[in-house]
Amino acid sequence: MTAPHSAPGQPLGYSQRPSADARVPAAPRQPERLMTPGQVAALFNVNPKTVTRWAGAGLLGAVRTPGGHRRFRASEVLALLNQNSTTATR
Numbered sequence: 001m002t003a004p005h006s007a008p009g010q011p012l013g014y015s016q017r018p019s020a021d022a023r024v025p026a027a028p029r030q031p032e033r034l035m036t037p038g039q040v041a042a043l044f045n046v047n048p049k050t051v052t053r054w055a056g057a058g059l060l061g062a063v064r065t066p067g068g069h070r071r072f073r074a075s076e077v078l079a080l081l082n083q084n085s086t087t088a089t090r
Contacts (some may be wrong), residue, residue, distance in 0.1 A: 034063065034071035043081055 037048040
């Protein structure tokens with residue numbers, strides 16, 4: 001019969017945990033996909049100016065580029081699109 005493995009100087013049955021340095025690093029976070037007003041307008045079949053108005057009314061969140069142009073998070077756009085498609089089918 002063999003003795004259970006343990007680190008030298010440690011009681012039997014003791015298992016060493018990996019140090020914080022030995023942990024697997026988290027995957028780098030992917031940047032959120034951004035859409036232009038024209039791209040959003042094409043999905044909703046509206047004018048890009050309408051999308052800009054939606055942002056001004058708070059219906060759709062917008063971020064500004066360093067040049068001052070609006071960009072819309074794809075996740076928010078798709079959520080609004082899904083919300084509108086489910087209410088239209090009722």
